[in-house]
Amino acid sequence: MEVTTTIAETTVSEPETEEAPVQGVISGEMLRDIEFTEYPLPDNPDYSGFKSYEPYDLITAQSVQLCLQYQAVTDSNGFRLLDGRYLVAVGTFCNAPCGTYIDLILENGVLIPCIVGDIKADVHTDETNTFTVASMCASEFIVDDAISPAAWYGDVSMVHEE
Numbered sequence: 001m002e003v004t005t006t007i008a009e010t011t012v013s014e015p016e017t018e019e020a021p022v023q024g025v026i027s028g029e030m031l032r033d034i035e036f037t038e039y040p041l042p043d044n045p046d047y048s049g050f051k052s053y054e055p056y057d058l059i060t061a062q063s064v065q066l067c068l069q070y071q072a073v074t075d076s077n078g079f080r081l082l083d084g085r086y087l088v089a090v091g092t093f094c095n096a097p098c099g100t101y102i103d104l105i106l107e108n109g110v111l112i113p114c115i116v117g118d119i120k121a122d123v124h125t126d127e128t129n130t131f132t133v134a135s136m137c138a139s140e141f142i143v144d145d146a147i148s149p150a151a152w153y154g155d156v157s158m159v160h161e162e
Helices: 028-032 064-071 149-153
Strands: 002-007 010-015 052-055 080-082 085-090 101-105 111-119 139-143
Touching (some): 064 080, 080 139, 085 101
Parallel strands (some): 052 139, 085 111
Antiparallel strands (some): 080 085, 085 139
8 A cells, every 4th residue: 555645746655664764765744844946937939848858878977967877767768767757957047956856847737757867058058047059948858869759859749749
C-alpha cells in the first residue's frame, strides 16, 4: 500500500513503512513545509512554444550535470529521466541549480515534472537569460539523440503533441 501526497498537481508517493527514511526520499512531514518559486516567462514576441533538445552525450565534464546523467535512464522516446522526471536545461533566469526539481507548466495547463539537468550558458541565451537565441526555446529536454524522434523533428513537442 502507498501513501500519496499531492502538491499543486505534483504527486509524490512513498511506501508505507515504519523504517527510517531513505536518503533522497521526501517524507510527508517535509512535503508540508516545501518552498517553491514561480518563474513566469518574460515577454518575448519571438517565443512560439518551441521546445528544443540537448543531446545528453555532450555533457562530458566532471560535474553535477554528468553525475545526474550517470543516474538517469532513457525512455523509449529517448528522453532522459531521473526519479520519473524529465531532465531539462534551463537558463540562469530561473536561478535553479542542477538537480533542482522544477515543474514546467505549459500554456494549455499541462504540467511536466522535470529536474534541472544542465544550465544554458548566458552567451547562448537572450538578454533575460531565458530563451536560447538559436531556437527561442525556454527549456531544452535532454535526450539520447541516437534514438529520440525529437532529433528527427527538432521539436520535442512533435514527440508528445499534448
